[in-house]
Amino acid sequence: MKIAMIGLGKMGINLTENLIRNDHEVWAYDLDESAKAQATVLGATVLTALEDVLALPKPRLIWLMLPAGPATKNTIQQLSQLLAPADIVIDGGNSDYKDSIEDNQTLQAQGIHFFDVGTSGGMSGANRDGNFMIGGDSEATFATIEPIFQDIATKDGYLYTGAAGSGHYLKMVHNGIEYGMMQSIAEGFDVLAHSEFDYDNEAVAKVWANGSVIRGWLMELAESAFSKDPKLDALKGVMHSSGEGKWTIGEGLRLEVPTPVIALALMMRYRSLETDTFTGKVVAALRNEFGGHAVDKQQEA
Secondary structure, rough: OOEEEEOOOOHHHHHHHHHHHHOOEEEEEOOOHHHHHHHHHHOOOEOOOOOHHHHHOOEEEEEOOOOHHHHHHHHHHHHHHHHOOOOOOEEEOOOHHHHHHHHHHHHHOOOOEEEEEEOOOOHHHHOOEEEEEEEOHHHHHHHHHHHHHOOOEEEEEEEEEEOOOHHHHHHHHHHHHHHHHHHHHHHHHHHHHOOOOOOHHHOOOOHOOOOOOOHHHHHHHHHHHHHHHHOOOEEEOOOOOOOOHHHHHHHHHOOOOOOHHHHHHHHHHHHEEEEEHHHHHHHHHHHHHHHOOOOOOOOOO
């Protein structure tokens, strides 16, 4: 298929490579010239302006990988005036599900199909064998784009979830769970770091990642992080957050569903902004490993 990828950041550029590897033709656009140059090297056709998507054959397929909030909403507003009925817009970023419902209404008024796609697996998943949670009001239209996800997702790694907004809602809850999992891993290593025993953190993460009850990708990422910096001395224990944990807690409050683990994990991220903790170092390292998220480095003496 021919797909326009709008937004060539960490996730967008890796999705572009994944799509091209699977024989899809990608037309790529970004405000950053270096990102466009990288897309050219991968084999994408670079667009000089958003309006250039009109050159795609109808029905056009536009995939957005932009920061949540104004950048995504403004682009969707522009596309609502540019595109034609039966064209398709995918928002693969971390948008608030409420924004996705509004964006669907904006595009639907013009006869344009909209899909909100929660994208998981970090940069490596975007590049190969990703995970996708897909909302959108038209199941029939989803069938026309499903082959894309069959190509770029891992086995059983995509799910059509129904109404618009449901894909990003599912990803929001997924990220809330992720907060709690990372917090518990980090707290465990913090206890080890304060114990009387001299543990090799990389070796501990490796043994826990192989056959234990708590094995999994996050533990493998912990092993990777400790292999680079055994005690994470180069990092500050500042745990940034992208907002989805907060949104999940908000939904729990709205629905009167208790989410104490997720809520406390978010509170600990806020706590980390005040002073340095080893727990914060571990979560910061894990976020950097899977998503390339920014970390705060210690200043050299």
